Amino acid sequence: xxxxxxxxxxxxxxxxxxxxxxxxxxxxxxxxxxxxxxxxxxxxxxxxxxxxxxxxxxxxxxxxxxxxxxxxxxxxxxxxxxxxxxxxxxxxxxxxxxxxxxxxxxxxxxxxxxxxxxxxxxxxxxxxxx
Amino acid sequence: xxxxxxxxxxxxxxxxxxxxxxxxxxxxxxxxxxxxxxxxxxxxxxxxxxxxxxxxxxxxxxxxxxxxxxxxxxxxxxxxxxxxxxxxxxxxxxxxxxxxxxxxxxxxxxxxxxxxxxxxxxxxxxxxxxxxxxxxxxxxxxxxxxxxxxxxxxxxxxxxxxxxxxxxxxxxxxxxxxxxxxxxxxxxxxxxxxxxxxxxxxxxxxxxxxxxxxxxxxxxxxxxxxxxxxxxxxxxxxxxxxxxxxxxxxxxxxxxxxxxxxxxxxxxxxxxxxxxxxxxxxxxxxxxxxxxxxxxxxxxxxxxxxxxxxxxxxxxxxxxxxxxxxxxxxxxxxxxxxxxxxxxxxxxxxxxxxxxxxxx
Numbered sequence: 001x002x003x004x005x006x007x008x009x010x011x012x013x014x015x016x017x018x019x020x021x022x023x024x025x026x027x028x029x030x031x032x033x034x035x036x037x038x039x040x041x042x043x044x045x046x047x048x049x050x051x052x053x054x055x056x057x058x059x060x061x062x063x064x065x066x067x068x069x070x071x072x073x074x075x076x077x078x079x080x081x082x083x084x085x086x087x088x089x090x091x092x093x094x095x096x097x098x099x100x101x102x103x104x105x106x107x108x109x110x111x112x113x114x115x116x117x118x119x120x121x122x123x124x125x126x127x128x129x130x
Numbered sequence: 131x132x133x134x135x136x137x138x139x140x141x142x143x144x145x146x147x148x149x150x151x152x153x154x155x156x157x158x159x160x161x162x163x164x165x166x167x168x169x170x171x172x173x174x175x176x177x178x179x180x181x182x183x184x185x186x187x188x189x190x191x192x193x194x195x196x197x198x199x200x201x202x203x204x205x206x207x208x209x210x211x212x213x214x215x216x217x218x219x220x221x222x223x224x225x226x227x228x229x230x231x232x233x234x235x236x237x238x239x240x241x242x243x244x245x246x247x248x249x250x251x252x253x254x255x256x257x258x259x260x261x262x263x264x265x266x267x268x269x270x271x272x273x274x275x276x277x278x279x280x281x282x283x284x285x286x287x288x289x290x291x292x293x294x295x296x297x298x299x300x301x302x303x304x305x306x307x308x309x310x311x312x313x314x315x316x317x318x319x320x321x322x323x324x325x326x327x328x329x330x331x332x333x334x335x336x337x338x339x340x341x342x343x344x345x346x347x348x349x350x351x352x353x354x355x356x357x358x359x360x361x362x363x364x365x366x367x368x369x370x371x372x373x374x375x376x377x378x379x380x381x382x383x384x385x386x387x388x389x390x391x392x393x394x395x396x397x398x399x400x401x402x403x404x405x406x407x408x409x410x411x412x413x414x415x416x417x418x419x420x421x422x423x424x425x426x427x428x429x430x431x432x433x434x435x436x437x438x439x440x441x442x443x444x445x446x447x448x449x450x451x452x453x454x455x456x457x458x459x460x461x462x463x464x465x466x467x468x469x470x471x472x473x474x475x476x477x478x479x480x481x482x483x484x485x486x487x488x489x490x
Contacts, residue, residue, distance in 0.1 A: 038147070038351065039164045041443035042421050042450075060469065062421045064163050064443050065351055086419075 002032040004123050005097055009073065009116035011055075012125045016097065017073040019113060020104075024079060028101040029061060029070060029092065032126045037063040040089040045081040045103050052076060052105065054112055059102050061092065074112040076105035135180035136273045136333040144347060151350055152246030154181040159349040167355050167445040169346035170319050171486050174279040174286075176337070176345045177353055181245035184272050184312075184327055185255065188238045189264035196231060196239060199258055201375060201393055203385035207233035211304040213316055216383055217375045218254065219395025223402060224371040225378065227251050228363065230316060232305050240312070242274075242325075244365050258394070272312075273333035277345055278323035278356075280486060283315075285343045286324060289336065297324070318353065320360025320484045355442050358451060361413065361481030367424055368411065368439040368453055376402055377455060379411035379480075407458060409436065413480035414452045415490060416466065418473035422452035427467040428475075430460040438466065446483045447490070453480075 008016040014033035018026045034040065042062040052058050052072040059070035081103045084091060092100035107113070117125065132155040141148065146157035157178065159166060169175040187196065196204045202216035212233050218226045227247045232240045243251040248268075255266045277286045287294040293308035300306065305314025305325075312327040328336060341347060354364070363369055369378035376384070376399060384399060385391070416422050422441030429435055434457040441452030456464065456477075465472040478490045 036147075038159055039162055042419065044420075062443070064355060064445070065158070067421065067423065 002030065002035055002126060003097070004030065004032075004119050004126070006119040008097065009113055009118065010122035010125075011071060011073045011116060012122070013071050015070055015073050017113060017116060019110070023106070023110075025074060025076065025105045025107050025113070026101050027058070027070075027073060027103055027105065028096055030122070030126075031096045032129070034093050034096045034100070037061060037065070037068060039064050040092045043085040043089045043092065043102065045085065046078045048078050048081060050078045051108075052078060061089075070102060072105070073116055074105065074107050075109060076107040078103055079106045080104040133181070135178055136330045137178040137180060137337050140334055140337055141178065146349060149350070152181065152244070154245055156181060157347075157349040158351045160347050163349065163351040163355070164445045166346060166348035166352035170279045170321055170348060170352065170356055171446055171483070172280070174277060174282040174345045175348040175352070176282075176340050177276040177278070177348050177350075178337070179276050179325070180273040180330075180333065182274055183243050183245070183248040183251070184269040184274065185241050185243060185252065186238065186267045186269055187241060187255070187264055188267070189262065190237055191262045192237055192239050192264050195259065195262035195264045197391055198262070198393055199255070200231065201384045201395060201399075203391060204231060204233065204239070206385070207231075209233075209304075210235055211300070211306045213303045213305055213314060217369075217380060218251070219375070219393070219399075220371055221395060221398065223374040223376075223395040223398030225365070225369045225373065225375060226254055226371055228365050228369070228380075230314075232314065234307070240269075246366055269327075271330055272327045273330045274325060274327050275333065275337060275340070276317055276319075276323065276325045277340065278317045278319040278321045280322060282321070282323040282345065285345050286326070286340060288343055289339050300324075318360070318362055319356040320362070320481060321356075321486065355445055358440055358442050358453070359444050359446055359481065359483035363453075364440055373455075374399060374402055376407045377409045377411065379453070409455050410458050410460070411439065411453055411455050412460065413478045413482060413490075414438070414441075414454050414464065414466070414475045415447075415478050415482075416450040416452075416473060416475050420450060420468050420473055422450045422466060422468075422475070428454045428456055429465040429467065429472060430456055431463070431465070433457050433459050433461070436460065444482060447488055451482050
């Protein structure tokens, strides 16, 4: 069964968001998402400085099988990206909620986080996908 | 729900991720697709290919019939057991299917066709059979398991008892009936190995025994990366009924000699050759970072445009490779449009990998 940490917020398209203590928000894809995609071989992250809209296409993750868009759960400015993924995209498979994070945003409206799914609601999305 | 092979329950029990393939629920991977790929390149892996169909073609004039129906020439098959890869063409020179044909005896050949085209193929085979008085018998009573990799034959041979010596003596691209098995030294991975046909009822046990013998179960995902590295076409991606083998990298499989052999599609291919074949299938290696995929646009500077027919990440080469159909004058450097960016790719001769070795 895939893991769904209770301290994160989710989109029904399988992205997660975590509010950090410095006010930034870290974004990645869920364990269920990495499992469905299979071995990742390429990750395209957004450029630092780019402004993302909530729900807009932000990154691309490619497995051996296929390419998938990653949507930004909230709006904000990209302040960091996970450069380790350039050489080691498999980090997303190995540790989707830790070393496999994709990018960090400075949120333009932290209130948007409250509109995301909590862990129990996201778990229902994952169950419905089976 | 799609169609299930006799090994469906084994795939589910093994936790396979299942996908639809040509109407069949098939395992795409059982865990890491890349590890399954490496198992075949380095040791031994197995694939359930029971969705493919064996068809026995029998009759006194079976050779004449196949010489008429296939673009390659079964007259090349002189010793019983020898096999031949061929396209079966329509009158327009398009590819109805690609297949392997085994010469078993003078009145018995076996062809193995793709899953997605099996109904079309049977109809096509039957529609030409009457004039030659041959009988077409789909062998839905047979399952098929491919064991592939440098150690595949040795591991599988431990399971076939008294038939092991004869099976291990098979030459490349030949096969023979051995007790309940039909064992052929063929495959779709670029590695040594066997394709084993056996009764449907015996398949699940044989699969479990192979697993116990240390043969890794592999899904269609690894099968696709392996065949692409090996430079082998996939029907429906790299060619179909609307494109000729001459534009699909398969000219080597068309036997134009002897000139008097009148096979289906010959006139169309002759006309294409006379007027100049406008496109060719080439191998591509992506030089920039990213992943080639089917249907991406290829730009050949100063020449024109083409399209990827297959593309993937190559686990052996750790970079992206693909096939593209491009204008015949395309040179060595092209660009591929990946999500609006033009990335550099190099045209290379394929196979990309054979017998575990990188060739590019």
